[in-house]
Every structure is written in C-alpha cells, then in structure tokens.
Amino acid sequence: MKNAKYLSFIFFIVVTSVFSSEKILLTNQENNSYIWSEYIEEQELIPAKEFASIISAKFEWNPIIQEGILKKYKALCFLWPNKEKIILDKEEIVLQSPCQLISGKLFVPFDLIFSFCERVDMRAEFSKEKNKLIFYKKSSGIPPLANTKQGFWHVLKEGETLYRISKNYGIDLSSIISLNRIIDPRFLVPGQMIYIPDIGIQTEKELEIPSLPPETTGPKKPLVEKYGIKKIVLDPGHGGKDSGAIGKSGTKEKDVNLDIAIKLHKELKKRLPNTEIILTRDDDYYVPLVERTALANFKKVDLFISIHANAAFSNSASGFEVFHLSAVASDKHAENIAEFENAVIKKFKEKEIIDYTQKILSDIAQDEFISQSIDLALFIQRQVTSKLDIKNRGIKSAFFWVLRDAKMPAVLIETGFLSNPDEEAKMKELAFKTNLVNALANAIIAYKESYEEKLTKE
Ligand SMILES: [Zn+2]
Structure with missing residues (x-):
C-alpha cells in the first residue's frame, strides 16, 4: 500500500514535468495578450500563431504536408513539428528543442522566437518572474514605408512578380493589384510603374493614386x-x-x-x-x-x-x-x-x-x-x-x-x-x-x- 502511494506520487511528478501548461503574457507595449504556453521536457513553447500576431507577422499552417510558414517583411521561416531543424531565410538553423504539434496547433520554442525577432529588427525579452514575453522594435528597425506618408512608385524589373514586390514591401498583394488596377498580373511589362502605398493605406478609397510621373511611358496596351x-x-x-x-x-x-x-x-x-x-x-x-x-x-x-x-x-x-x-x-x-x-x-x-x-x-x-x-x-x-x-x-x-x-x-x-x-x-x-x-x-x-x-x- 505504502509502495503504491509512493509510485503514484512519482508518476505525478514525471507527468507534470514532461507536459504542463502555464499562462504567459505576450506584449509589444501597445497590445497585451494572455496565452497558454506548454512545457515539454522543461522547454517552454508558445503557439506560433499567437507569436506571429503579437509581432504583426503572418503564420500559415499546412496540415497536409505538416509544415508551418512564418513571414514578416522579407523574413521567411519554415517549421515542422518534432524537428529541431528550421529554415530561416534559406538558412538551416538547429533549435535547442523541436517545434511541437499540440491539439492541432504548432508550438515554437523560445530560441526560435529570439532568432526570428532578430531577423525582423525586433528584440524579444523574457521576464521569468513576471512570466512575460516582451517584444520591442529596435531603433534601427523602422519597418519599410512606416515613415512615408503617401507611398511611391516602384519600377518593375525583368522577371519580378507582384507577389515578390508585395512581400518585399510588406504590402498586401491584393492592395497592389487593386490600387494599380491590374487586370491580369501575368502581363506586366518590365519598366512598368507600380504604385506602392504607405503600409497603413491599403484601399483605393483611402488614397487617390497620383498620376504617373511624366518621364515614363507606362505599360503597353495589352491586346486581346x-x-x-x-x-x-x-x-x-x-x-x-x-x-x-x-x-x-x-x-x-x-x-x-x-x-x-x-x-x-x-x-x-x-x-x-x-x-x-x-x-x-x-x-x-x-x-x-x-x-x-x-x-x-x-x-x-x-x-x-x-x-x-x-x-x-x-x-x-x-x-x-x-x-x-x-x-x-x-x-x-x-x-x-x-x-x-x-x-x-x-x-x-x-x-x-x-x-x-x-x-x-x-x-x-x-x-x-x-x-x-x-x-x-x-x-x-x-x-x-x-x-x-x-x-x-x-x-x-x-x-x-x-x-x-x-x-x-x-x-x-x-x-x-x-x-x-x-x-x-x-x-x-x-x-x-x-x-x-x-x-x-x-x-x-x-x-x-x-x-x-x-x-x-x-
Ligand atoms: Zn476526385
């Protein structure tokens, strides 16, 4: 009887130390959100989606190929469950502990958070006492276009796609298409002027597009x-x-x-x-x-x-x-x-x-x-x-x-x-x-x- 009690106590300790949840505060100084983190083998992990959201990044999970993608500006990171390996900007990085899939959600360890923030000119700081993850923008890290008011013209280069442009400037692809009144993105001409709006202005209603600069001839008329x-x-x-x-x-x-x-x-x-x-x-x-x-x-x-x-x-x-x-x-x-x-x-x-x-x-x-x-x-x-x-x-x-x-x-x-x-x-x-x-x-x-x-x- 004594032994059985002792065994169940041991079992309890083992189970809680392998897998447990804790409430943690994520803050970027403007927004706060409480989320549940998970402890697996003493490593704390947080959901990739919530991490992406607090740093205004995008997270996509593909359940078929079991692959996650984290994107912000030019930074692109590929993640897989149960793998220490990640690919960040085409570079292979080995984490201290793997990403984990828990109840269908991908969780990421803290070292991934620190590495990714570094790439997008942010800094993450963890306060153990307050159980708080704080995200700061680095002083040099002004996001593209954040200090421009109106936007500007981008000259399309040979082989460049709208998708690439949208990712480079951190502007939604559909905004670029609608603002520039592009009917078919396949038929762009190198040298064509593409209007890139200010990051905060993304709809036609909010912005009157200035007319094309006079020195350009503009796109050739596509014919049926x-x-x-x-x-x-x-x-x-x-x-x-x-x-x-x-x-x-x-x-x-x-x-x-x-x-x-x-x-x-x-x-x-x-x-x-x-x-x-x-x-x-x-x-x-x-x-x-x-x-x-x-x-x-x-x-x-x-x-x-x-x-x-x-x-x-x-x-x-x-x-x-x-x-x-x-x-x-x-x-x-x-x-x-x-x-x-x-x-x-x-x-x-x-x-x-x-x-x-x-x-x-x-x-x-x-x-x-x-x-x-x-x-x-x-x-x-x-x-x-x-x-x-x-x-x-x-x-x-x-x-x-x-x-x-x-x-x-x-x-x-x-x-x-x-x-x-x-x-x-x-x-x-x-x-x-x-x-x-x-x-x-x-x-x-x-x-x-x-x-x-x-x-x-x-
Ligand atoms: Zn079929």
Missing part, C-alpha cells in the same frame, strides 16, 4: 490577340489504377470525369475554334497530380479546369461545388474533399515536392490568380445552377495538390455525389451529362468573353 485566353486545359481527375470515388452501384469516378471532360473538350473545340483545348488524359490511364499542372505550365495555358465527382460518408449529401486553391480550407467539408482528392499522393507514393523554394514558387503562382479563379468559379456556378436541377453547394476553397502549382487561374469542379444513389444514377444519364457539359461550356466562354472585354478597356 496577344493576351486573350488561347489555351485551356481540361483535367479529368484520377484514371488507371486510381479509380477515385466509387458509387453504391459501382460507378467509378475516373470514368465519369473522363466522359464529361471528353464531351466538354468536343463542345469547346466546336464553339471556340481558335482556342486550343487540351486534355491531361484522353483515356483510362494514370497521370500523377504533379504532371497535370506541369503540362499546363509547360504549354503556357490560360485556364486550368479539373473535373471530379464527389463522395461523402453520408449517402444523402448532394450537389455541385467549385473549389479554388487556398492554404486554408473554407470549412470542414472542403477540408475532407481536399484530403480525399490528395490521397493519391500517399497511396501511389507520388513524389511530393517538399523543396521549400518550390513551395514559395507555387505560392506565388496561385496567389496572383486567386481573384480570376474565383471569377471563373462564379461563372460556372451561375451556369450550372441555372441549367441543371442540382443543389448549389457554393464556391469553396481548400488545399488541392493538383491546383497548387498551376501558374494560371485554376478551379476544381465536383460535379455531384457518387455516394448518393440518386445522383449516381443521374450522372449516368445522357441528358444530365449533356446539360452539364453545355453549362460548363457556356460558363467558360462567358468567362473568356468578360475577361477579354476587360483587356480591351485597359
């Missing part, structure tokens, strides 16, 4: 013939050994996707004779996800449309939905769909691109096309819901491997639920497929026309 939509990729999801979802009566998603894509290919070729329509597969064979966008990028395609059919655990789920790429899913359902569509990576051991420079490049790609992708998704939604008797589940976002490297507007369509016996039956009907194909063709053509009309008004 030159910059219009000339190539479209249709990507029937899955194929070959990868069946995708399977319906109650055995319908395979790969077959439904291919059937619709081939019909849409034919329809678009007929209605858009001057546009090249490309299929990522035209038969029942397997194409790795990375090769699908690689083809589109190589061919310098203007639109990427991935065609899929849905599945859910519940056989009553029904409807049509369109997705665009985002690091964060719009809801739990969207996250599940992305997980299902991405599963092929693990199942067939597709080569995952975890090279971090590649990761940055693919971020650039979709960030710049997000508003066009949403536009395209809207056209598709509008057409499909007006032409077909199918529930509209809306436009959603999630992390899809097949979209992540596309350097063009890209959407993924889930045409209906094979897990729903009624919809499975409907998707085999010729009338349904014909209507769906017509609606998709109408939407793509309407998007193309509206996009090209904007070009002529430039």
Whole structure:
C-alpha cells in the first residue's frame, strides 16, 4: 500500500514535468495578450500563431504536408513539428528543442522566437518572474514605408512578380493589384510603374493614386490577340489504377470525369475554334497530380479546369461545388474533399515536392490568380445552377495538390455525389451529362468573353 502511494506520487511528478501548461503574457507595449504556453521536457513553447500576431507577422499552417510558414517583411521561416531543424531565410538553423504539434496547433520554442525577432529588427525579452514575453522594435528597425506618408512608385524589373514586390514591401498583394488596377498580373511589362502605398493605406478609397510621373511611358496596351485566353486545359481527375470515388452501384469516378471532360473538350473545340483545348488524359490511364499542372505550365495555358465527382460518408449529401486553391480550407467539408482528392499522393507514393523554394514558387503562382479563379468559379456556378436541377453547394476553397502549382487561374469542379444513389444514377444519364457539359461550356466562354472585354478597356 505504502509502495503504491509512493509510485503514484512519482508518476505525478514525471507527468507534470514532461507536459504542463502555464499562462504567459505576450506584449509589444501597445497590445497585451494572455496565452497558454506548454512545457515539454522543461522547454517552454508558445503557439506560433499567437507569436506571429503579437509581432504583426503572418503564420500559415499546412496540415497536409505538416509544415508551418512564418513571414514578416522579407523574413521567411519554415517549421515542422518534432524537428529541431528550421529554415530561416534559406538558412538551416538547429533549435535547442523541436517545434511541437499540440491539439492541432504548432508550438515554437523560445530560441526560435529570439532568432526570428532578430531577423525582423525586433528584440524579444523574457521576464521569468513576471512570466512575460516582451517584444520591442529596435531603433534601427523602422519597418519599410512606416515613415512615408503617401507611398511611391516602384519600377518593375525583368522577371519580378507582384507577389515578390508585395512581400518585399510588406504590402498586401491584393492592395497592389487593386490600387494599380491590374487586370491580369501575368502581363506586366518590365519598366512598368507600380504604385506602392504607405503600409497603413491599403484601399483605393483611402488614397487617390497620383498620376504617373511624366518621364515614363507606362505599360503597353495589352491586346486581346496577344493576351486573350488561347489555351485551356481540361483535367479529368484520377484514371488507371486510381479509380477515385466509387458509387453504391459501382460507378467509378475516373470514368465519369473522363466522359464529361471528353464531351466538354468536343463542345469547346466546336464553339471556340481558335482556342486550343487540351486534355491531361484522353483515356483510362494514370497521370500523377504533379504532371497535370506541369503540362499546363509547360504549354503556357490560360485556364486550368479539373473535373471530379464527389463522395461523402453520408449517402444523402448532394450537389455541385467549385473549389479554388487556398492554404486554408473554407470549412470542414472542403477540408475532407481536399484530403480525399490528395490521397493519391500517399497511396501511389507520388513524389511530393517538399523543396521549400518550390513551395514559395507555387505560392506565388496561385496567389496572383486567386481573384480570376474565383471569377471563373462564379461563372460556372451561375451556369450550372441555372441549367441543371442540382443543389448549389457554393464556391469553396481548400488545399488541392493538383491546383497548387498551376501558374494560371485554376478551379476544381465536383460535379455531384457518387455516394448518393440518386445522383449516381443521374450522372449516368445522357441528358444530365449533356446539360452539364453545355453549362460548363457556356460558363467558360462567358468567362473568356468578360475577361477579354476587360483587356480591351485597359
Ligand atoms: Zn476526385
């Protein structure tokens, strides 16, 4: 009995010293926030998200590849759970203790906090007695543009992207696009003047853009013939050994996707004779996800449309939905769909691109096309819901491997639920497929026309 008590006391000590929580104050002198820190093997860790927020940095967590990114100004840091190694500004740094994933949140140790602050001209100080982490701006560390009132003109260099400019100046990408009234970020001309607003002024309403300095000629007028939509990729999801979802009566998603894509290919070729329509597969064979966008990028395609059919655990789920790429899913359902569509990576051991420079490049790609992708998704939604008797589940976002490297507007369509016996039956009907194909063709053509009309008004 005595022994048992003694043992449980020991057990209590061991457990509390390995894993315990404590309330800690984070302050940057203007804002204070109390958060829970975690102690793991005597190392104190705080949530990366709250750390980012108190120093006005950005933290993104990708649950699929289990990778966190911390960004502020030019500083970029990649983090992984259970790893002491981090990559800070392309340099490998080994921490005293690893980052940890606790209840789905990434926690970072103090030495990471000190190193990162150093890179962004800040200083972090920990007061053990007060249990307080204080963040100071270094006197030399005036953030870019913080002392300018109006903003200035940036001359675009060869090969420079808006994404890069936005990161360099710490200005939101969409603000740069809207302030400069850029319709398509792909068609920027070296030497073009880009207006960079003051960091605090980020909307058109708040600022009247001064006219271009007289010595510049400004961007060349983009022409529809030159910059219009000339190539479209249709990507029937899955194929070959990868069946995708399977319906109650055995319908395979790969077959439904291919059937619709081939019909849409034919329809678009007929209605858009001057546009090249490309299929990522035209038969029942397997194409790795990375090769699908690689083809589109190589061919310098203007639109990427991935065609899929849905599945859910519940056989009553029904409807049509369109997705665009985002690091964060719009809801739990969207996250599940992305997980299902991405599963092929693990199942067939597709080569995952975890090279971090590649990761940055693919971020650039979709960030710049997000508003066009949403536009395209809207056209598709509008057409499909007006032409077909199918529930509209809306436009959603999630992390899809097949979209992540596309350097063009890209959407993924889930045409209906094979897990729903009624919809499975409907998707085999010729009338349904014909209507769906017509609606998709109408939407793509309407998007193309509206996009090209904007070009002529430039
Ligand atoms: Zn699919």
